[in-house]
Amino acid sequence: MSVLVYLENWEGQFKKNTWEAALYASKTANMQGTEAIGVVIGAINESAEDAGKYGLSKVLHVNDAALASFDANRYAQAFAHLAQENNASTIIISGTFNGKALAPALSIKHNAALLSNVVELPTNVSPLTVKRGVFSGKGFNDLSSTETNNIILFVPNSIPLEEGSGAVNVESASFASADEKTVIVESVDRVKGKIPLPEAERVVSGGRGLKGPENWTMVEELAEVLEAGTACSKPVSDMDWRPHSEHVGQTGIAIKPNLYIAIGISGAIQHLAGVSASKTIVAINSDAEAPFFKAADYGIVGDAFQIVPRLTEELKKFKAAN
Numbered sequence: 001m002s003v004l005v006y007l008e009n010w011e012g013q014f015k016k017n018t019w020e021a022a023l024y025a026s027k028t029a030n031m032q033g034t035e036a037i038g039v040v041i042g043a044i045n046e047s048a049e050d051a052g053k054y055g056l057s058k059v060l061h062v063n064d065a066a067l068a069s070f071d072a073n074r075y076a077q078a079f080a081h082l083a084q085e086n087n088a089s090t091i092i093i094s095g096t097f098n099g100k101a102l103a104p105a106l107s108i109k110h111n112a113a114l115l116s117n118v119v120e121l122p123t124n125v126s127p128l129t130v131k132r133g134v135f136s137g138k139g140f141n142d143l144s145s146t147e148t149n150n151i152i153l154f155v156p157n158s159i160p161l162e163e164g165s166g167a168v169n170v171e172s173a174s175f176a177s178a179d180e181k182t183v184i185v186e187s188v189d190r191v192k193g194k195i196p197l198p199e200a201e202r203v204v205s206g207g208r209g210l211k212g213p214e215n216w217t218m219v220e221e222l223a224e225v226l227e228a229g230t231a232c233s234k235p236v237s238d239m240d241w242r243p244h245s246e247h248v249g250q251t252g253i254a255i256k257p258n259l260y261i262a263i264g265i266s267g268a269i270q271h272l273a274g275v276s277a278s279k280t281i282v283a284i285n286s287d288a289e290a291p292f293f294k295a296a297d298y299g300i301v302g303d304a305f306q307i308v309p310r311l312t313e314e315l316k317k318f319k320a321a322n
């Protein structure tokens with residue numbers, strides 16, 4: 001028996017999400033008294049040996065031409081093959097865009113239960129029991145699986161990253177893909193020069209209360225001093241004030257940063273669905289009755305146009321003095 005983990009790479013590079021998944025897997029394997037093995041699919045341009053710092057016992061690398069770009073079906077096929085070869089009953093996947101596509105396809109191919117939206121390490125391994133976010137983040141449930149094979153799809157930023165030492169062997173694994181329908185990537189639009197939202201530890205977000213796109217400079221300045229990503233509410237991206245890649249909520253990206261600052265956002269349930277898992281929420285709103293204040297840890301009632309520049313100035317002074 002073993003635990004297998006998907007070590008996702010982005011154009012050959014590993015990111016914080018990858019190592020969080022590795023650590024999640026090794027901690028789960030410890031609880032099960034077994035080993036955790038990493039799986040890398042596609043070409044990489046850095047070594048996966050670092051997986052040893054997060055407790056994996058080895059890494060299997062499948063580098064087949066047919067797997068050069070992400071394709072949920074083919075990746076699931078390769079993964080299921082390795083899961084069978086390594087007698088893996090538990091598979092760990094981080095809930096990134098690709099992870100969310102891979103997990104259901106793999107659950108079919110590996111005949112595994114899919115435990116999705118998991119927000120922390122398993123609370124028990126016999127039977128496998130996890131805590132999941134439900135009702136758009138408004139509640140949690142504890143789910144126990146009685147299946148032999150299980151996939152845990154966890155929400156990124158669910159566990160703090162701890163780095164140990166050591167390196168692991170990276171072994172090449174072969175896999176001849178069957179002729180399944182593939183996804184052909186024709187072009188990729190990339191958000192450049194910013195902290196990607198799903199992995200941002202701090203996020204500064206603006207809503208319709210900011211009146212227009214010309215007022216986003218203050219959001220960006222606050223984000224810069226906090227080394228944060230920027231986000232927005234749905235109407236803001238619908239009106240093209242900001243790109244859709246920044247839209248968070250039920251129909252946008254779900255995030256779980258350590259700090260979420262909501263400026264001029266009312267706090268509608270659909271918005272909260274994507275941000276309420278944030279560890280600390282600060283709401284800035286001129287309306288003391290705005291629903292966001294019920295979800296926030298800290299609230300500032302007042303005009304964002306006065307508060308945000310002052311907050312940025314104070315943070316700059318604080319950083320300069322420390």
Ligand SMILES: Cc1cc2nc3c(=O)[nH]c(=O)nc-3n(C[C@H](O)[C@H](O)[C@H](O)COP(=O)(O)OP(=O)(O)OC[C@H]3O[C@@H](n4cnc5c(N)ncnc54)[C@H](O)[C@@H]3O)c2cc1C
Pocket residue numbers: 206207208209210232233234235236247248249250251252263264265266267268269270271274284285286287290302303304305
């Ligand atoms: C099916 C469905 C899915 C949806 N999905 C999403 C989603 O994923 N994400 C999402 O965000 N929304 C989503 N919505 C829309 C959601 O219901 C709200 O309409 C939206 O979140 C409101 O955006 P907002 O808070 O920016 O704007 P508003 O509701 O207009 O709120 C603006 C806020 O700014 C405050 N304000 C005004 N001036 C100032 C000032 N000077 N200083 C400080 N505060 C000020 C106001 O008091 C107000 O609270 C969805 C809706 C539906 C029906």
